[in-house]
Amino acid sequence: xxxxxxxxxxxxxxxxxxxxxxxxxxxxxxxxxxxxxxxxxxxxxxxxxxxxxxxxxxxxxxxxxxxxxxxxxxxxxxxxxxxxxxxxxxxxxxxxxxxxxxxxxxxxxxxxxxxxxxxxxxxxxxxxxxxxxxxxxxxxxxxxxxxxxxxxxxxxxxxxxxxxxxxxxxxxxxxxxxxxxxxxxxxxxxxxxxxxxxxxxxxxxxxxxxxxxxxx
Amino acid sequence: xxxxxxxxxxxxxxxxxxxxxxxxxxxxxxxxxxxxxxxxxxxxxxxxxxxxxxxxxxxxxxxxxxxxxxxxxxxxxxxxxxxxxxxxxxxxxxxxxxxxxxxxxxxxxxxxxxxxxxxxxxxxxxxxxxxxxxxxxxxxxxxxxxxxxxxxxxxxxxxxxxxxxxxxxxxxxxxxxxxxxxxxxxxxxxxxxxxxxxxxxxxxxxxxxxxxxxxxxxxxxxxxxxxxxxxxxxxxxxxxxxxxxxxxxxxxxxxxxxxxxxxxxxxxxxxxxxxxxxxxxxxxxxxxxxxxxxxxxxxxxxxxxxxxxxxxxxxxxxxxxxxxxxxxxxxxxxxxxxxxxxxxxxxxxxxxxxxxxxxxxxxxxxxxxxxxxxxxxxxxxxxxxxxxxxxxxxxxxxxxxxxxxxxxxxxxxxxxxxxxxxxxxxxxxxxxxxxxxxxxxxxxxxxxxxxxxxxxxxxxxxxxxxxxxxxxxxxxxxxxxxxxxxxxxxxxxxxx
Numbered sequence: 182x183x184x185x186x187x188x189x190x191x192x193x194x195x196x197x198x199x200x201x202x203x204x205x206x207x208x209x210x211x212x213x214x215x216x217x218x219x220x221x222x223x224x225x226x227x228x229x230x231x232x233x234x235x236x237x238x239x240x241x242x243x244x245x246x247x248x249x250x251x252x253x254x255x256x257x258x259x260x261x262x263x264x265x266x267x268x269x270x271x272x273x274x275x276x277x278x279x280x281x282x283x284x285x286x287x288x289x290x291x292x293x294x295x296x297x298x299x300x301x302x303x304x305x306x307x308x309x310x311x312x313x314x315x316x317x318x319x320x321x322x323x324x325x326x327x328x329x330x331x332x333x334x335x336x337x338x339x340x341x342x343x344x345x346x347x348x349x350x351x352x353x354x355x356x357x358x359x360x361x362x363x364x365x366x367x368x369x370x371x372x373x374x375x376x377x378x379x380x381x382x383x384x385x386x387x388x389x390x391x392x393x394x395x396x397x
Numbered sequence: 398x399x400x401x402x403x404x405x406x407x408x409x410x411x412x413x414x415x416x417x418x419x420x421x422x423x424x425x426x427x428x429x430x431x432x433x434x435x436x437x438x439x440x441x442x443x444x445x446x447x448x449x450x451x452x453x454x455x456x457x458x459x460x461x462x463x464x465x466x467x468x469x470x471x472x473x474x475x476x477x478x479x480x481x482x483x484x485x486x487x488x489x490x491x492x493x494x495x496x497x498x499x500x501x502x503x504x505x506x507x508x509x510x511x512x513x514x515x516x517x518x519x520x521x522x523x524x525x526x527x528x529x530x531x532x533x534x535x536x537x538x539x540x541x542x543x544x545x546x547x548x549x550x551x552x553x554x555x556x557x558x559x560x561x562x563x564x565x566x567x568x569x570x571x572x573x574x575x576x577x578x579x580x581x582x583x584x585x586x587x588x589x590x591x592x593x594x595x596x597x598x599x600x601x602x603x604x605x606x607x608x609x610x611x612x613x614x615x616x617x618x619x620x621x622x623x624x625x626x627x628x629x630x631x632x633x634x635x636x637x638x639x640x641x642x643x644x645x646x647x648x649x650x651x652x653x654x655x656x657x658x659x660x661x662x663x664x665x666x667x668x669x670x671x672x673x674x675x676x677x678x679x680x681x682x683x684x685x686x687x688x689x690x691x692x693x694x695x696x697x698x699x700x701x702x703x704x705x706x707x708x709x710x711x712x713x714x715x716x717x718x719x720x721x722x723x724x725x726x727x728x729x730x731x732x733x734x735x736x737x738x739x740x741x742x743x744x745x746x747x748x749x750x751x752x753x754x755x756x757x758x759x760x761x762x763x764x765x766x767x768x769x770x771x772x773x774x775x776x777x778x779x780x781x782x783x784x785x786x787x788x789x790x791x792x793x794x795x796x797x798x799x800x801x802x803x804x805x806x807x808x809x810x811x812x813x814x815x816x817x818x819x820x821x822x823x824x825x826x827x828x829x830x831x832x833x834x835x836x837x838x839x840x841x842x843x844x845x846x847x848x849x850x851x852x853x854x855x856x857x858x859x860x861x862x863x864x865x866x867x868x869x870x871x872x873x874x875x876x877x878x879x880x881x882x883x884x885x886x887x888x889x890x891x892x893x
Binding site: 244246387 | 815821823840
């Protein structure tokens with residue numbers, strides 16, 4: 182039986198090697214060995230993710246590496262979830278972000294990248310997917326007590342739905358309880374200002390930086 | 398187990414290519430060229446060259462200085478010319494072997510005489526080039542991974558009247574790159590000095606200096622159908638010393654060649670082959686390559702155009718003609734422009750004239766850093782051209798349609814929706830992607846945040862970074878001192 186430190190080391194290396202199977206193995210071993218799941222996450226997965234994040238900043242690795250590391254981390258955490266539920270252990274979060282590609286728009290890759298990067302950045306991300314009805318944004322924001330409602334649009338024809346989202350959040354009495362963030366190719370800071378969105382994010386990095394600034 | 402679907406090699410070499418001329422085209426060019434060499438001949442005043450032609454069976458008029466070269470003499474010379482020519486480098490690992498197949502390499506231009514100074518607010522100033530400029534240019538070419546060779550791009554004009562400019566250039570080249578180089582303006586009577594300098598690099602080892610010559614040379618026939626004394630002597634001496642020599646015709650269709658590209662292709666072929674014959678008569682097996690800077694004379698203003706699409710066609714045709722003869726295409730003009738500054742005209746003309754000979758498989762395409770059809774050199778342009786080269790190299794790979802490249806496993810696993818960014822195959826193949834250094838691929842927002850810089854300004858910053866951070870010298874300090882002392886001695890003799 183591997184020691185606690187060995188298991189945590191294994192968890193860390195699995196992320197650094199972008200290996201989802203190894204991340205799951207490390208998670209299973211930690212449960213069998215009675216290692217705290219939060220320790221595995223914090224000292225193993227998250228520690229490794231921070232290293233990958235630093236490598237990304239300095240240009241040593243790129244988006245494919247970061248997202249692969251995030252996928253491996255998510256695979257490991259998925260294994261740990263039932264154990265955390267049993268122990269009533271909760272992961273620390275910088276805040277809850279509800280994210281989706283807006284109604285009528287199916288272009289989701291940019292939104293997927295933003296969601297992954299926010300997850301890596303320590304936010305709890307609830308990804309509603311693509312072509313998300315405005316009513317669903319509002320209902321889910323209420324149900325999850327989201328801190329941020331983020332919507333993306335690739336087309337000028339769907340971008341206008343971001344106005345509807347602002348309005349419906351107001352009508353539901355939710356607008357002052359959440360911050361709104363908009364992004365996507367046609368969106369600009371001017372657009373965000375025009376419709377009254379709180380944050381405009383140019384790209385995934387920008388989204389992480391601006392949301393972190395908001396919570397800190 | 399039975400092996401299924403074994404690929405039969407139809408086209409042996411993968412990648413994107415262009416064959417402008419078919420076999421009957423090439424035969425026709427060859428026959429017309431033989432007609433020119435046999436009936437009109439080539440003019441040279443060099444008695445040694447004329448004697449070599451005469452001894453080989455050419456009909457020589459010593460008085461007029463004309464040699465008529467029969468086809469069998471040409472064919473013997475082509476047969477004895479090597480299909481592979483090694484350009485030795487100070488760092489042996491960087492040797493470049495030019496092969497007469499469709500294998501593409503890139504060189505900077507040589508030799509310009511003006512230097513384009515760039516200042517950060519987009520203003521340019523042009524002045525006579527100096528040894529210090531050449532040193533910077535060598536450093537940039539040594540750093541840029543697009544260039545397989547680092548030819549000296551500009552003349553050390555501050556030494557033209559004060560010493561042996563040619564030796565200053567050779568010494569600056571030897572001390573500031575570990576890549577191979579061809580010295581663009583050799584003097585026939587400078588050969589002993591070039592050899593002595595190579596010997597100094599090899600710590601006095603004469604055998605090594607002969608076996609791995611470091612100062613490769615080039616020479617240009619004079620169109621139409623002449624070779625000057627300096628050129629014949631460069632060819633003869635290079636051959637006898639087994640020094641790689643590239644013969645570059647610089648014919649101008651409509652001026653020094655017939656107005657049709659087809660006609661000028663024939664006369665420039667006659668000029669280059671006559672020179673290659675001379676090399677093989679001087680020393681069988683001499684390492685020669687076939688070069689071209691042939692273009693059109695723009696008949697509206699009387700200049701030779703360096704950015705004309707016709708030049709791209711000439712270089713592509715020469716790539717094929719030289720391959721037809723089994724001789725490497727040593728220096729084909731490409732990545733050229735008539736523009737005076739790194740601007741839109743430069744970008745398009747360079748892209749065009751670089752891409753077409755590359756698709757035709759020219760073995761060494763030279764033009765990096767050049768502006769104003771070779772008169773002017775810009776360090777910023779060298780760095781920009783490095784990107785042009787990298788992108789064309791990516792394109793030459795073409796598509797390689799095989800089961801393993803289709804990645805069906807990934808397609809199945811990702812399925813509908815989702816993305817391929819986090820796949821192991823994506824990480825693995827990432828380095829295959831084109832990735833320019835100075836061309837900006839960001840959207841407007843990040844570009845604005847970085848200061849709204851155009852390619853020339855980004856290139857200027859890269860130039861400054863390279864000059865600050867890259868040490869191109871592969872020689873011991875003592876060797877550098879020996880070279881400097883040698884050149885200083887020759888300077889003194891020159892001034893006497």
